[in-house]
Amino acid sequence: DAKTTQPNSMESNEEEPVHLPCNHSTISGTDYIHWYRQLPSQGPEYVIHGLTSNVNNRMASLAIAEDRKSSTLILHRATLRDAAVYYCILCRSGNTGKLIFGQGTTLQVKP
Amino acid sequence: DTAVSQTPKYLVTQMGNDKSIKCEQNLGHDTMYWYKQDSKKFLKIMFSYNNKELIINETVPNRFSPKSPDKAHLNLHINSLELGDSAVYFCASSQWANGLAEAFFGQGTRLTVV
Numbered sequence: 001d002a003k004t005t006q007p008n009s010m011e012s013n014e015e016e017p018v019h020l021p022c023n024h025s026t027i028s029g030t031d032y033i034h035w036y037r038q039l040p041s042q043g044p045e046y047v048i049h050g051l052t053s054n055v056n057n058r059m060a061s062l063a064i065a066e067d068r069k070s071s072t073l074i075l076h077r078a079t080l081r082d083a084a085v086y087y088c089i090l091c092r093s094g095n096t097g098k099l100i101f102g103q104g105t106t107l108q109v110k111p
Numbered sequence: 112d113t114a115v116s117q118t119p120k121y122l123v124t125q126m127g128n129d130k131s132i133k134c135e136q137n138l139g140h141d142t143m144y145w146y147k148q149d150s151k152k153f154l155k156i157m158f159s160y161n162n163k164e165l166i167i168n169e170t171v172p173n174r175f176s177p178k179s180p181d182k183a184h185l186n187l188h189i190n191s192l193e194l195g196d197s198a199v200y201f202c203a204s205s206q207w208a209n210g211l212a213e214a215f216f217g218q219g220t221r222l223t224v225v
Contacts, residue, residue, distance in 0.1 A: 032211055043115075043201045043216030044154065085152070096167050097142055097205055099214060101154035 004088045009106045012078045020073040020105050022088030027068050030093040035062065035073050037084040038104070044087065047073065083109045114138050117202050117217040124192055125225055132187045132220045134202030142166075143185035144203040144214065145177060154201070160185055161207055192224045 005023040012018040024033065034049040048055055048062045050071070055062040061074040075082055085104040091097075115136045124130050136143065144167070145157040159167035160179045174190040185204075189196060199221050205214040 034213075036214075038154075041219075043203070043219050044214075045216065046213035049211070049213070087154075091211055093211060096159055097161075097207065097212070097214070098144070098156045098159060098167055098169075099146075099154075100156070103153070 004090060004102055006086070006088055006102060006105045008103065009108065011108045011110060012075075012082075014080060014109055014111050015077050018075040018078045018082070018107065018109075020075070020086050020088075020107065021070065022072070023070045024088070024090055025069045027090060028092065031090040032093065033062065033064060033068075033071050034089045034091050034099070035060070036087045036089060036099070036101075037082075038087070039081075039084045044099075044101075047086070049091070078107075078109045080109050080111060083107055113217075114215050115202055115204055115217040117200075117220050119220060120218065121221050121223075123223045123225065126192055126194060128192050129188070129190045130192060130222070131189070132200055132202075132222070134185050134187070134217060136183055136202075136204040136215070138204055138206075138215060140204040140206045140215075141182050142205050142207045143179065143182075144205075145185065145187050146201040146203060146216075148199040148201065148219070150198070158185075158187075189222075192222075194224050197222055197224045 035047040036044040063072045087104040142161045158177045163179045199219045202217040203214045205212040
């Protein structure tokens, strides 16, 4: 399974945009890029996923590099409720659906 | 209406006991999972069932036995509990779509073995 690399932690100010990077230099052509987050004392929560094109949903945007070796999760206006651990995970088409979690990025949001 | 619900939320028990954690999903999904989050916060998959068939067993000790009576339930039974089993256990479900569908997680069961 291809690995991802994320910074251990990041800080943001409330109501400012946040860009959370992820490197996945060994990504294969059938790997989708998924993002999950885990709020304190809760289970992980799906955020967004994409393959090649940038994606937007109500929670966030996902920007994928042209060579697909990196991606960035964008929270357009961070709120205190966005403080969580964010996980970037590669999911291969045709696999068993298991998610391989790394250490993720712990995002702190300051008021 | 909770999508993936686990019971109990907290479980404190003595070493050597046998315990079960129940999981139910009302999303109509056909695939369910158990994940373990240890004290260092690493999340690791343990088992997965698709339509009541075991499809993932990630070298978990035999003391752990999942049971899926139907597509909506995946229970986890643990025999002869050890101190190292203390962790938060998460149940999840997804709808099989080449393994790409988003997974929905329960709130977790914090197991403490004393």
